[in-house]
Amino acid sequence: xxxxxxxSRRLVLRGGTVVDATGERRVDVAIAGGxxxxxxxxxxxxxxxxxxxxxxxSGDDAAVLDCSGxxxxxxLVDLHTHLREPGDEDAETVASGARAAALGGYTAxxxxxxxxxxxxxxxxxxxxxxxxRDAACDVAVAGAITQGRAGERLAPMAxxxxxxxxIFTDDGNGVQDAGVMRRALEYARDLxxxxxxxxxxxALARGGHMHEGGWSSRLGIPGVPAEAEELMVARDLAxxxxxxxxxxxxxxxxxxSVALVRAAREEGLPVTAEATPHHLVLTDARVVSFDxxxxxxxxxxxxxxxxxxxRAVADGTIDAIATDHAPHAPQRKDVPFDEAAPGMTGLExxxxxxxxxxxxxxxxxxxxxxxxLQAAVPAATILGALSWRPAQIAGLAPEHGGPIAxxxxxxxxVFDPTEEWTVxxxxxxxxxxxxxxxxxxxxxxxxxxxxxxxxxxIGGELLR
Ligand code: DOR
Numbered sequence: 447x448x449x450x451x452x453x454s455r456r457l458v459l460r461g462g463t464v465v466d467a468t469g470e471r472r473v474d475v476a477i478a479g480g481x482x483x484x485x486x487x488x489x490x491x492x493x494x495x496x497x498x499x500x501x502x503x504s505g506d507d508a509a510v511l512d513c514s515g516x517x518x519x520x521x522l523v524d525l526h527t528h529l530r531e532p533g534d535e536d537a538e539t540v541a542s543g544a545r546a547a548a549l550g551g552y553t554a555x556x557x558x559x560x561x562x563x564x565x566x567x568x569x570x571x572x573x574x575x576x577x578x579r580d581a582a583c584d585v586a587v588a589g590a591i592t593q594g595r596a597g598e599r600l601a602p603m604a605x606x607x608x609x610x611x612x613i614f615t616d617d618g619n620g621v622q623d624a625g626v627m628r629r630a631l632e633y634a635r636d637l638x639x640x641x642x643x644x645x646x647x648x649a650l651a652r653g654g655h656m657h658e659g660g661w662s663s664r665l666g667i668p669g670v671p672a673e674a675e676e677l678m679v680a681r682d683l684a685x686x687x688x689x690x691x692x693x694x695x696x697x698x699x700x701x702x703s704v705a706l707v708r709a710a711r712e713e714g715l716p717v718t719a720e721a722t723p724h725h726l727v728l729t730d731a732r733v734v735s736f737d738x739x740x741x742x743x744x745x746x747x748x749x750x751x752x753x754x755x756x757r758a759v760a761d762g763t764i765d766a767i768a769t770d771h772a773p774h775a776p777q778r779k780d781v782p783f784d785e786a787a788p789g790m791t792g793l794e795x796x797x798x799x800x801x802x803x804x805x806x807x808x809x810x811x812x813x814x815x816x817x818x819l820q821a822a823v824p825a826a827t828i829l830g831a832l833s834w835r836p837a838q839i840a841g842l843a844p845e846h847g848g849p850i851a852x853x854x855x856x857x858x859x860v861f862d863p864t865e866e867w868t869v870x871x872x873x874x875x876x877x878x879x880x881x882x883x884x885x886x887x888x889x890x891x892x893x894x895x896x897x898x899x900x901x902x903x904i905g906g907e908l909l910r
Contacts, residue, residue, distance in 0.1 A: 462513030521553025533562025
């Protein structure tokens with residue numbers, strides 16, 4: 447249907463403002479053969495023009511995507527996506543998750559390995575890479591650190607790295623044994639890959655279903671203390687110091703965790719960190735509804751934690767905003783809070799949430815919960831955290847996240863920063879409906895997504 451648009455014929459993104467790691471400028475962008483071929487203030491289209499649309503290609507010379515009033519940025523890159531295939535295809539598939547990602551402005555996602563069975567062998571990784579080849583966005587794969595994600599014996603990391611795997615994690619579980627983690631870091635260092643840790647000290651977290659604090663006491667729900675996360679961050683920083691290996695911290699959620707990472711950076715340790723949209727927007731007060739849609743791991747934290755994690759995004763301590771998109775079928779969510787699976791969807795709302803809550807904070811719907819109203823975070827910081835920083839961490843740059851310049855890969859997101867919309871959990875490309883933002887009014891919406899020169903979303907609609 448878009449045949450020819452990304453081929454030899456030109457596609458012109460007209461009227462937008464380009465924002466990338468090099469700055470901001472009012473320019474049009476022309477694309478052909480999957481690459482950016484021209485960046486200039488007013489690109490004239492040769493020959494008769496037409497609007498690119500789901501209606502398909504005609505014999506015209508150039509297609510034009512209207513980007514007026516929009517930001518044109520490198521496609522978003524999600525470091526943390528649960529695609530559930532193989533094993534839980536009723537919740538999500540590689541194809542459905544990639545479609546949700548494209549709607550959210552993503553041109554690449556990193557699929558987490560806690561599938562069923564887990565992605566802990568080269569064969570298992572190959573199958574998901576194969577499924578990703580036809581998907582609506584690029585699909586990279588994170589391999590498991592340990593066999594079966596059981597935390598005991600290392601998985602064949604070198605074989606997976608040979609397939610291009612750049613991130614290893616047992617996400618869903620933290621690697622509890624410091625000796626195993628030390629060996630994983632040593633292998634990773636020698637392979638030139640990154641270990642990503644789900645920071646949770648299991649003994650301290652055991653039996654908890656929400657953040658331990660005032661709300662857990664009031665609601666009578668056993669809590670997980672912030673220290674369960676912070677102890678593991680502190681331990682792993684010691685292991686990074688010991689091994690010299692790079693480490694990435696997944697979904698950090700507490701004031702103490704970001705303080706530890708900030709100090710580690712000042713010390714010069716090679717660590718990066720991510721936070722999720724939900725830990726930047728929602729607090730543990732939401733659990734008052736007992737609605738399992740608000741159950742997630744790590745749990746929604748206190749208003750003071752949310753404020754600290756926001757500050758860490760603003761000052762760059764948190765490198766990336768990663769969704770931890772964790773779709774679940776109704777039988778795992780429509781059950782009592784303490785029996786429900788943790789996790790929430792996030793691919794289709796991440797950019798709009800970050801925009802609404804961080805870039806335009808006067809719009810913050812939860813400002814009374816999330817703490818004192820804070821100064822706006824620069825748009826480029828937020829787009830960097832959603833695109834070029836995660837692309838670098840995942841080893842996907844510059845094909846993803848790279849500056850928009852002649853010769854660059856045309857993986858792009860076009861975003862209208864003023865469009866207001868209301869989240870409807872039923873309107874989604876995901877197979878799951880566990881969306882905690884249903885009914886929320888957001889400002890900013892993805893208009894077009896271009897992957898490898900081909901539009902996959904036009905006017906907020908998927909083309910495939
Ligand atoms: O809430 C979560 N859900 N946290 C995780 O670490 C795993 C994820 C999942 O796979 O459902």
